[in-house]
Amino acid sequence: xxxxxxxxxxxxxxxxxxxxxxxxxxxPLAIINASAPTGKIKTVLExxxxxxxxxxxxxxxxxxxxxxxxxxxxxxxxxxxxVAARDALLEAALAVSPRIEDxxxxxxxxxxxxxxxxxxxxASIGRRLVHQARAVGLPARVGLAVSRTAARVAAARAxxxxxxxxxxxxxxxxxxxxxxxxxxxxxLAATLAxxxxxxxxxxxxxxxxGLAMRLGPAGLRAHDLxxxxxxxxxxPWTPPPFWEEAxxxxxxxxxxxxLALVLETVLERLGQRLAAVALTADALEVRLGLASGGxxxxxxxxxxxxxxxxxxLTLLVLDLEAHPPQAPVTRVAVSAHPIRxxxxxxxxxxxxxxxxxDLVSMxxxxxxxxxxxxxxxxxxxxxxxxDDFTMLAFSxxxxxxxxxxxxxxxxxxxxxxxxxxxxxxxRLALRRTRPASRVDVETAGERPxxxxxxxxVACAGPWRASGEWWDAEAWARDEWDxxxxxxxxxxxxxxxxxxxxxxxxxxx
Amino acid sequence: xxxHRPHEGAPSTGGPTPKRVVPIRGEITEIVGALxxxxxxxxxxxxxxxxxxxxxxxxxxxxETFDPAFASQAGVDLRRLLWVRCGGHRDVALRxxxxxxxxxxxALVALDLGERVPRLxxxxxxxxxxxxxxxxxxxxxxxxxxxxxxxAALAIETLREGIEWAGPGPVPTRLARVRTTTRVLRxxxxxxxxxxxxxxxx
Numbered sequence: 001x002x003x004x005x006x007x008x009x010x011x012x013x014x015x016x017x018x019x020x021x022x023x024x025x026x027x028p029l030a031i032i033n034a035s036a037p038t039g040k041i042k043t044v045l046e047x048x049x050x051x052x053x054x055x056x057x058x059x060x061x062x063x064x065x066x067x068x069x070x071x072x073x074x075x076x077x078x079x080x081x082x083v084a085a086r087d088a089l090l091e092a093a094l095a096v097s098p099r100i101e102d103x104x105x106x107x108x109x110x111x112x113x114x115x116x117x118x119x120x121x122x123a124s125i126g127r128r129l130v131h132q133a134r135a136v137g138l139p140a141r142v143g144l145a146v147s148r149t150a151a152r153v154a155a156a157r158a159x160x161x162x163x164x165x166x167x168x169x170x171x172x173x174x175x176x177x178x179x180x181x182x183x184x185x186x187x188l189a190a191t192l193a194x195x196x197x198x199x200x201x202x203x204x205x206x207x208x209x210g211l212a213m214r215l216g217p218a219g220l221r222a223h224d225l226x227x228x229x230x231x232x233x234x235x236p237w238t239p240p241p242f243w244e245e246a247x248x249x250x251x252x253x254x255x256x257x258x259l260a261l262v263l264e265t266v267l268e269r270l271g272q273r274l275a276a277v278a279l280t281a282d283a284l285e286v287r288l289g290l291a292s293g294g295x296x297x298x299x300x301x302x303x304x305x306x307x308x309x310x311x312x313l314t315l316l317v318l319d320l321e322a323h324p325p326q327a328p329v330t331r332v333a334v335s336a337h338p339i340r341x342x343x344x345x346x347x348x349x350x351x352x353x354x355x356x357x358d359l360v361s362m363x364x365x366x367x368x369x370x371x372x373x374x375x376x377x378x379x380x381x382x383x384x385x386x387d388d389f390t391m392l393a394f395s396x397x398x399x400x401x402x403x404x405x406x407x408x409x410x411x412x413x414x415x416x417x418x419x420x421x422x423x424x425x426x427r428l429a430l431r432r433t434r435p436a437s438r439v440d441v442e443t444a445g446e447r448p449x450x451x452x453x454x455x456x457v458a459c460a461g462p463w464r465a466s467g468e469w470w471d472a473e474a475w476a477r478d479e480w481d482x483x484x485x486x487x488x489x490x491x492x493x494x495x496x497x498x499x500x501x502x503x504x505x506x507x508x
Numbered sequence: 509x510x511x512h513r514p515h516e517g518a519p520s521t522g523g524p525t526p527k528r529v530v531p532i533r534g535e536i537t538e539i540v541g542a543l544x545x546x547x548x549x550x551x552x553x554x555x556x557x558x559x560x561x562x563x564x565x566x567x568x569x570x571x572e573t574f575d576p577a578f579a580s581q582a583g584v585d586l587r588r589l590l591w592v593r594c595g596g597h598r599d600v601a602l603r604x605x606x607x608x609x610x611x612x613x614x615a616l617v618a619l620d621l622g623e624r625v626p627r628l629x630x631x632x633x634x635x636x637x638x639x640x641x642x643x644x645x646x647x648x649x650x651x652x653x654x655x656x657x658x659x660a661a662l663a664i665e666t667l668r669e670g671i672e673w674a675g676p677g678p679v680p681t682r683l684a685r686v687r688t689t690t691r692v693l694r695x696x697x698x699x700x701x702x703x704x705x706x707x708x709x710x
Contacts, residue, residue, distance in 0.1 A: 350562070351561060351562055351563045351615070352563075352612075352613055352615075353563070353564050353613045354564060354611055354612065354613030354614060355612070355613060358611050358612065358613070359611065359613070362607055362608070362610075362611045363590075365607055366592060366604055366607060366608075369600060369603060369604055369607070370592055370593065370594055370595070370600060370604060374592065374593035374594070374595065375590070375591075375592055375593070376590070376591065377586055377587055377588075377589055377590065377591065378576035378586050378589075378591055379586065380576060380577055380580055380586070386577075387575070387577070388577075389576050389577070391591070394590045395587075396564050396587060396588045397587055397588070426528075426549065426553060426582075426706060426707065426708045426709065427549070427552070427553075427578065427581055427582035427583075427708065427709055427710075428546075428549050428578075428683075428685070428686055428708040428709060428710045429548040429549040429551070429552045429575065429578050429579070429582065429708075430548075430575045430578050431543075431548050431571075431573040431574075431575070431622075432573055432574070432575040433573070434572050434573070458671070458673070459680075460673045460674070460675065460680035460681055460682050460683055461681055461682070462681070463681065463682055481673075481682065481683035481710070483671065487542065487543070487544060487668070488543050488544050489544040489668075489671065489683070489686065490544075505573070505575065506543055506544060507544055507683070507686065507710070508543060508544050508545065508546065508547060508548035508549065
């Protein structure tokens with residue numbers, strides 16, 4: 001038998017704002033349509049429970065609402081708040097069950113079949129759902145029944161956090177609920193009202209054949225719903241690849257320090273959502289709405305999957321300091337690319353390594369100091385061209401023994417290449433000149449005799465090398481090892497294509 | 509807890525001076541010498557020692573002279589090496605090294621200052637010394653002359669002794685190897701003196 005839970009957050013637009021500004025939870029709050037055209041009267045779109053207790057209702061003008069509730073706090077309706085809260089509620093439910101359905105703003109249906117063995121009885125499942133919703137900042141009520149409609153009506157009419165309708169008791173549980181609980185079309189609701197059916201129990205008592213004859217399929221569907229039967233298919237919801245949190249600002253921010261405080265708040269909410277479903281982020285994208293009307297977007301790769309707010313904030317702030325917005329900021333949105341990382345710990349004999357959290361922060365600071373292109377691990381190119389390498393982001397392997405003993409191209413583990421008699425342990429290093437500096441060389445025969453007016457004491461060569469002759473990037477050179485009069489032991493190279501001499505570097 | 513005992517290969521009290529420099533964890537080690545005296549080869553050998561133990565090393569390269577191909581041939585696992593290129597800016601290199609020694613987990617932070625070694629105040633040298641002790645990282649400074657004065661636990665001078673050439677005929681065609689020696693300028697653990705010669709293959 002199927003069983004469903006319904007997670008319901010009442011007055012959802014107000015709850016979405018309270019989630020971003022928790023201090024408003026104890027105050028009467030009204031959400032108004034601040035974007036109404038000039039001259040139009042601003043009206044209340046939504047009000048929280050405290051405001052409703054004092055008579056504030058959606059549809060009132062702001063003036064009327066303030067007359068009824070002098071302490072009323074108003075906030076404009078911000079789409080990002082509602083979208084982020086809606087996603088957060090869905091993800092919170094997803095942390096309990098893999099099958100959930102988006103029922104609209106503030107409404108999530110959860111398929112609870114099989115959860116008894118994991119969590120416990122239906123009441124325990126309901127408490128888990130309430131807990132997950134509260135973890136993302138949304139106060140929810142949960143109803144559990146064999147049908148989604150029965151679960152939703154139970155959640156909407158309940159006074160406690162969790163309401164469970166036992167199997168077979170749906171009709172009795174729904175009997176007192178008003179007809180409006182079914183979200184019927186206005187025409188159908190008016191017709192049923194004319195017939196005297198004002199509750200679901202009265203609707204369920206009507207003869208089914210008569211309803212089918214007079215109202216057709218819509219009447220039969222309404223009758224099924226009144227009996228607690230769902231005929232609509234379950235439409236599972238899957239999380240989007242990017243998760244976003246946003247914050248609208250009532251004032252303009254023109255300093256990174258003040259922006260960091262807002263970013264921290266947004267990242268905390270994002271971190272809570274990721275933690276609720278055991279995910280981490282490996283990339284962040286920040287999108288700043290500007291007072292000039294434009295947007296400033298930055299993508300920040302985290303280099304290491306993480307869920308902690310502090311290093312993520314550090315990386316975002318460092319990136320924004322390097323690439324500041326061109327105008328004051330009026331809106332902040334941060335999205336994360338989530339990935340699942342398996343928990344683990346280092347081996348007993350594994351040497352200590354930088355903690356990823358500290359490492360990414362330190363790398364970001366170094367990147368701000370020297371430039372990201374000057375930081376990383378070198379990877380040798382698959383070529384004999386001198387000084388052919390690329391820089392990759394620094395990410396040291398965590399394993400003690402490489403699983404792939406060949407390793408990535410250009411990476412050579414010392415374990416694969418131990419010192420042998422053929423390859424002596426101590427290798428001479430070259431201090432390379434970058435870029436290779438052009439030098440004037442006088443030759444005796446073909447051998448260098450003077451380099452930039454410095455006498456050559458001894459030399460060896462040429463060591464001929466060439467490559468990529470099949471390509472436009474062809475190169476060919478003769479290398480000479482020379483000892484100069486000042487004692488420097490250098491490597492010279494003569495470009496055989498141009499005839500120029502270069503100082504490759506100094507052996508040291 | 510910091511273990512300030514000299515590691516294997518480091519100068520030990522009363523013993524002979526070793527051929528190779530081995531930086532001490534939690535201390536500052538300096539290698540000074542003229543160009544082509546072998547100081548960079550010592551630096552690369554130290555990097556190789558660290559990464560071969562699957563530890564992590566960082567190199568602050570002031571003049572961008574590090575050659576990854578030569579280092580790879582010497583046995584350095586480049587994946588475990590963080591290379592920081594400073595474009596010739598000494599102040600940037602010092603700040604980068606200061607950041608790195610404050611990040612626990614690195615076994616070795618090497619600072620290659622090249623030929624132009626800046627002046628470092630005693631205060632900054634002591635800051636480096638205490639940061640290194642706190643994180644138990646080995647800080648290796650390579651340059652033409654000494655930088656940190658009495659804050660260094662070990663200071664070594666390198667000197668080239670000879671060169672061998674190679675080739676099939678009477679005229680050499682390639683550098684074969686270079687012989688160097690080291691002298692202890694300052695050590696808390698070993699007596700000063702010259703070490704036996706060491707050959708570095710080209």
